[in-house]
Structure formats: C-alpha cells, structure tokens
Amino acid sequence: MAREAVDSNLKGRLEDYISFAKSGKTVRLKTRLYKNWFKQVSQSNATDDIDTEVDKSMLMADFTPDEIQQGMPEKVTKAYMICPVNENEIDEKTTHHIANERLRMDYARLREAGIRFEEKFF
Numbered sequence: 242m243a244r245e246a247v248d249s250n251l252k253g254r255l256e257d258y259i260s261f262a263k264s265g266k267t268v269r270l271k272t273r274l275y276k277n278w279f280k281q282v283s284q285s286n287a288t289d290d291i292d293t294e295v296d297k298s299m300l301m302a303d304f305t306p307d308e309i310q311q312g313m314p315e316k317v318t319k320a321y322m323i324c325p326v327n328e329n330e331i332d333e334k335t336t337h338h339i340a341n342e343r344l345r346m347d348y349a350r351l352r353e354a355g356i357r358f359e360e361k362f363f
Contacts, residue, residue, distance in 0.1 A: 253314020255304065255347055261313055262354040269307040270351070270358040277301050278326065296326040300340040300363050319347070321363070337363045 262268045277299045282292050300322040309315055322340035324332070341362045351358050 253317040255317055255319065255350065257314050258304065258306070258317065258356060259350060259354040261310065262351075262356045266310060267308075268313075268354075268356045270356060271305045271307065272359040272361045273303040273305070274361050274363055275301050275303075277320075297323055298326050299323050300336070302344065302361075304358070 258268050258270065279297055279299070281295045281297050283295075284292055299320045302319050302321060304317045304319070305315070306313060321343045322336050324336045328336060344362060348358070348360055
C-alpha cells in the first residue's frame with residue numbers, strides 16, 4: 242500500500258456510482274487501497290498548555306470509473322479505518338479485519354447495483 246495525501250476537494254460518494262448504475266448506465270470501477278499517515282494533535286490531560294501528537298494512519302480506498310460520464314465523480318475516496326501507526330501484530334490484524342468487513346459491505350452494495358469492480362482487501 243502506498244503512502245499518499247488525500248485530496249480534500251473530492252466530493253463524490255459511492256452512492257453517486259450506485260445511482261448511475263440504477264439508472265441503467267454501465268459503471269465499472271477500479272479499486273486502489275493504501276495507507277495515509279497523519280498526526281493527531283490533542284490537548285494534554287496533565288497540562289492545559291501542552292499539546293500531544295500521536296502518529297496515526299488511515300486505511301483508504303479510491304474508486305475510479307473506467308469511463309467517466311457527465312455528472313459522475315472522477316474518483317471517490319473513502320476511509321475504512323483509523324489506527325495507531327505502531328500497532329502490535331494482533332491489533333493490526335484486527336484493524337485490517339474491520340476495514341475488510343467494511344469493504345465487503347460496500348462491495349455488496351456495488352454488486353447489488355450491477356457495478357463491476359475490482360475486489361481488493363487490506
């Protein structure tokens with residue numbers, strides 16, 4: 242999984258692709274999974290004036306149509322899990338399991354709408 246910045250201008254949702262498919266249009270999606278790292282800054286409980294920083298990561302997916310139709314989002318980006326960067330092996334497996342179950346739910350919605358897509362997991 243590659244490390245990549247998230248484009249904050251993306252506004253599409255998976256429901257947009259589902260609506261296109263339900264209206265009779267053919268929708269085929271490419272799926273790309275990756276990890277995005279960030280720092281979570283919060284106020285310390287011990288003192289009021291010192292912020293604490295914790296390294297975190299998000300398990301992300303990009304859904305991109307093979308062919309963009311008018312009104313269709315060019316890409317939909319979705320976060321499936323937020324987790325600490327330095328997880329132990331058991332926590333990492335649990336995190337990936339939860340993210341994969343969330344992906345399975347979205348894949349079922351896409352499949353039900355008749356959308357063809359690449360099924361990938363973390």
